[in-house]
Amino acid sequence: MQLEHSFTVPAPPDRTWALLTDLETVGGCFPGATVTEADEETFAGNVKVKLGPIAVTYQGTGKFLERDDAAHRAVIEGTGKGLRGLGNAGATVTMQLAPDGTGTRVDVGTELSITGKPAQFGRGVMQTVSDRLLGKFVECVESKLGVGGGA
Secondary structure: OEEEEEEEEOOOHHHHHHHHOOHHHHHOOOOOEEEEEEOOOEEEEEEEEEEOOEEEEEEEEEEEEEEEOOOOEEEEEEEEEEHHHOOEEEEEEEEEEEEEOOEEEEEEEEEEEEOOHHHHOOHHHHHHHHHHHHHHHHHHHHHHHOOOOOO
């Protein structure tokens, strides 16, 4: 399932890029996520997500597949195993930053794959949940950048 999102933060691209590629810091901005270890290229941790009446905790790892600091473009792959046998999840996320006035527009494309019980929820539920999570993520990113009021 393909999910597309864009958001703008009122900070310059270089500063925004530095934060979004700091896996430990930015991982803590994802609602329900805990980063247990991270370095320049990889991370590990868990994330709890509520999908309809089901709350699933995934334990997993991720890494940069591509990272172009000059072009502000990255591809990150993450995989997780659902605890209590609730299935697995995988995502390949492509992130591209571009100047937008005095701020930065961030375009994010996610190829999401979910198995097990959570897979019964269709694209509508997944899009709604991802939209809600993105809103909280952007608020956290803005606070880490020391700014506020982005969309």
